[in-house]
Amino acid sequence: MAKAQHAPDYRPVPALLRRLREEAGLTQRALATRTGIPQPAIARIERGTVIPRVDTLDRLLAGCGEQLGIQERPGVGIDRTPIRALLRLTPAQRIRVATREGRNLERLERSASA
Numbered sequence: 001m002a003k004a005q006h007a008p009d010y011r012p013v014p015a016l017l018r019r020l021r022e023e024a025g026l027t028q029r030a031l032a033t034r035t036g037i038p039q040p041a042i043a044r045i046e047r048g049t050v051i052p053r054v055d056t057l058d059r060l061l062a063g064c065g066e067q068l069g070i071q072e073r074p075g076v077g078i079d080r081t082p083i084r085a086l087l088r089l090t091p092a093q094r095i096r097v098a099t100r101e102g103r104n105l106e107r108l109e110r111s112a113s114a
Contacts, residue, residue, distance in 0.1 A: 011048070013045070013048075013051070013052065013057065014045060014046050014047060014048040017042075017045060017046055017057070017060055017061075017064075018046045020061065020064040020066050021042075021046075021060075021064050023064070024063075024064040024065055026063070026064065028042045028043055028046070031060065031063050031064065034063040035059045035060055035062070035063040036059075037056060037059060037060060037063075041056075042060065045057075045060070054068070
């Protein structure tokens with residue numbers, strides 16, 4: 001069965017682009033001149049009415065003196081099944097599980113030091 005894909009969250013893009021443009025001391029028109037991307041398109045991206053393609057965003061960021069980067073997401077490759085199972089338990093059930101696992105660890109520690 002295929003793993004469900006989650007849609008990327010593009011909400012930070014407008015604010016990020018606006019902040020970086022302003023920090024670079026650029027108006028939308030100046031950024032348009034630097035990148036060749038029309039000023040009205042930049043305005044739509046900054047308002048969040050348009051989601052830019054990756055190459056467009058890369059050009060805009062480069063115009064602001066920044067660049068896109070790839071970063072590994074924390075938690076990728078972690079099996080969350082046990083975590084989800086614990087979260088379905090009541091607090092009292094979680095305490096019982098933790099107590100039982102604590103006893104198991106104590107037994108393991110005793111047998112390792114023997």
